[in-house]
Amino acid sequence: MKKIITYCLLLASYCSFAQQTEGFVTFEYKYYWTKVNSRLTFLSKEEKDRMKLTWGNYEDGPGTKMKLIFNDKQSIYTYFSDQGQSEDGRYSWRQSDYVIYRNFDQQKLVENHEMLGKTYLVEDSLMTYNWRIQNQIKDVAGYVCMKAETFDPIKNQKITAWFAQDIPVSAGPERYFGLPGLILELDVNDGDVVVTAQKVELKNVDKELVLPKMKGKKIKNTDYDQLLQKHIAESIKAQRNPYWSLRY
């Protein structure tokens, strides 16, 4: 009986949601820093093992909540709350400025990054990702998603995205987009960072889908890439973790 109900609900969800192309997604961003640090080439095996044994069991806590507001023309991705909080809420910290705006209609992007000790405002036309569609499907937040992969040559990251088959919108979390369906899960370098949709609300978001006022040094996509490339190379050479003040 339960099965039948689930199936009916499922079927119902296809029908009613099939044409919905706007909504609000809550993501959880989880950063596994012992995995990230294990990629630092200058650390010895001994140092990596030490780090994993000491800290590895303390990474189960909740991640950071993010939000994606989208319709078929544009999307905004940023922190769910502009403050970070301890689990009990008694201690807070500020979140770095981080707003990713995509306009698929006008083929343009606006990004606000607080990184490397400065705040930048990237305004440029949309880049394209070379997505490779994979033969795998799975369920994310109640939506059947298909797997796609791409590669970030700047940060040397393998990106895996799971996009919903029945939300025909090209938006996605972080800086990623451009698939036939909404990206509901993103995995960087096989689990270094996992961004997973917790809740998908398909509804009218005209009120929320407004670009906030942003300040920062205006740069283009190529400047952004160059900044990162230079910083990562310098940091590795100086045996520092490049990702202290840079989103992984």
Add this chain to the structure above:
Amino acid sequence: MLKLLLGAFLCFCMSLAYAQTPTRFQIQGITADTASAPLGSATVMLLQRKDSSLVNFTRSNDKGAFSIRNVKRGDYLLKVSYVGFIPFQQDIVFSDKEVIDLGTLKMKAITKELFEVVIKTARAPLSIKGDTIEYNAASFKVPPGSTVEDLLRKLPGVQVDQDGNINAQGQQVQKVTVDGKRFFGNDPKMATKNLPADAISKVQIFNDKSEQSKVTGVEDGKKEKTVNLELKDGFKKGGFGKITAGGGLDGNGSAGPRGEIKGNYNKFDDKNQFSIIGLTNNTNQTGMSWDDYQDFRGSSSLNQWNDNGDFGFGGGGGIIISIGGGGDDDGGISIPVGGGNGRGYSNNIAGGINYNYNTKKVKTNASYYYNSNRQVLDAVRNRETFLQNGTFKTAEESSQINFLGNHRLAFRHDQTIDSLNTLLFTNNSRYNVGDTRLGSLQQLFKNNTFKSNETTINNGTNVNKIETANTLIYRLMFKQKKGRSFAVSASYNFTNNDGIADQRSVNLFYNATDPNDVLRRVLDLTNNTGSTVSQIKSSLLFVEPFAKRFFWESFLNLSHRSDNVDRDVFDLAKDSGKRSPVDSLSSFYKNNYNYARVGSSIRYSFKGLNFSAGLAVQSFQIDGQFARGQEPTSFLNINRTFTTWLPNASLNYDLKNNRYLWSAYNVNVNQPSTRDLQPIIDNSNPLFIRQGNPDLLPSTNHNVNFGYNMFNPASFMNINVNLFYSYNVNQVIYNQQVDPNTLITVTKPINISGGQSLGSYVGFGFPLKKTKATMNLNFNPNFSKNLTPINGVMNQTNTNSYRFGTRLDLTPGDNFTFFANANWSISDTKYSINTTQNQQIVNHTYGGTMNIRLPKDFFINSNFNYQIYINKRFGFNQQVPVLNASIYKILGKAKKAEVRLSLYDAFNRNLGVSQFANQNYVSQERVQTLARYYMLSFTYNMRGMNTNIKRRGGFF
């Protein structure tokens, strides 16, 4: 007109040309299920065939029809996906027609069972190979201890019969592989029956080529049903270890050969961490290094706020702060870390075993650690004491042997009962035995020339001590309201200390006018002291979010402590070797302390601005009984209650671009110790007699600090500013009365207000040339004022010190690095009573570390440290240059072994000199200390030696 016609003609020709061999194509079709019913809104993707790159995509309309226009000729694959159906794919074949009609694309539905159970319920990914499906079962729940076979039974479409034969999708499974490799031969049941289910992250069931076709490379069309088990990443078990052994000779030929052996071994998987460590040496390395400690304790090497059951201001958090063991050499009840290069000569033995068990809900740790240290200290000390009218000097030569052996047990269990309830139990225990032998000759000189006293001391002690500390903490978060929480703790601490102290001394008192008038006093005492301290504590914490961004935090601490000390002193000199009780020195006391503190604070927290302010009141009650003698009948009672108000405030502000600001005000209260409160006279040192004061009040210490910190990760620049001020109220100061004739000092604790200090630390680090040269500068001024009454007159000591430090890191390449540092410090001490005693102490330190990588895995490391102390008033100019150097070669392809030849203290100048100026005396001490020695050592590290010659901080 002609032009227009021509244009039109050209256009026509061109379009004709295109029509013949079109360069842009249109792909169209209809998406439907196997019964040809159209599937609307299916995702249609055009992919590059070689790597599945997405070229273009569209959606089919209500009738299932789709078309993709403007497609260039290429090698494509068309892929259609629809929820609940197996994705369809087909190669695109180009002809000379502009429109490529694929007709009706019939999609197969995913079986209902698979869809519901695997995708929807287990949320396991499905892999599609052609028109068959493989599934990765990550989250099929099986009870703990289940085998893979039990897991397989849970999977839809899989049957396991009684004999363990597996049937998947109607076919017998021929092969079971683990991480793609065969598992113990051909029997597929071997792996499924033996491997635990919780070791598996994925189960893949698919059709593999037959072995025959794999070997021959000829496709025989036969497929074997195969189950592949992928092991969990973390489950991949590990083990590593390291051993170092070395031996060498003393360079100064005085104290014999030097040697060290140390080793550790770890074994771990995703839940269990097991480790052992052992070390022994006579090179003054008293304990393991911080790295060794971290390897030994694994996940338990973190100190946690959580473990502290004494809730107070800002307390009760659950933030992991630091890696740590015991800070000081002794380490107290926790394992000592670091230490070494101490004074004298020491022989050390240590060893331990540690086990951690970690799951999401349970974190358990148990460890045992033993360490012993035998230290030989031969010292020469000089001390000058300033009186109102003149000075006297104390000269001492002593020889001391200390032994201390510690057994430590630690246990910690952290249980997450559910998302709202947690329970934590910790136990730390120590048993130690120690003995000391001290022989000393002390001489007192009045006005620098006249020898007034001479004391020959021959003391020995034996100590046996047991301590244990146990804490249970329960925390509850409330579901109804985020941020509301409650915690309760209970602790029991117990210490038992049994000691025997033998004091033998011969005291000679000379008369200034008549050299023959010598007063001789012989002391031969033995003290038997037994003491127990037991304490029961309990604390409550309640946090209530009473408005948006505001919390109200309240705490209550209660404690009852009971001390029992029985000290029996016998005189052996009085009646030639017979033990005659000395009632004047024997004592018995029993003290009960009751402590209660209640406090409340308001916390504001929003967007990185965290502020809290509060007030607590504490009551401290002493109920003591004291009696002299060995069989006391009457007791002296001390009954005091102290009440103190404790304000508290703190601010943390997280600013943009990695800048942080903080400030805090707090008050520390120290209760007077019972020893200080009771009118006991302690004359264990006949020249330095201590007296108690029953009128003492608790001392309070007000602290204010402020800090700012910023770093720029792009420019590698950082700035650090700290300011701190402290003011003492009712500070317990030992009032000194010196008898001008006998020079016997009698001290008595009294309360004095007004001692204060103001200090600052400013640090600045920046690269001179990025990645190659980094400079760090710091400045640390400190001003303090201390009050000490001497023979009834208040003396004020002002000490102003200025320290300036700099560090230069040169890392030009991978083959050479050099790190230099220099510190200059000046400390000016001024006395109000005897201004002629004012002095200036200068301390300079220069250091350098150089690493060179030579060809063939040879390395050179050298370390130079040059310390200069200057105290002009005493004509003191001490220069200690210590140079250590070693050359080592890393052996083997895997770089797991190392042979090292080291030279310590090449100039043989590690003299163990220290000096100290305070209140009304200055002292200098010189301890014979381990200096130059050579050592040849061999290290084997299973994880490989570190060949990195750059130096990093503790975190990356």
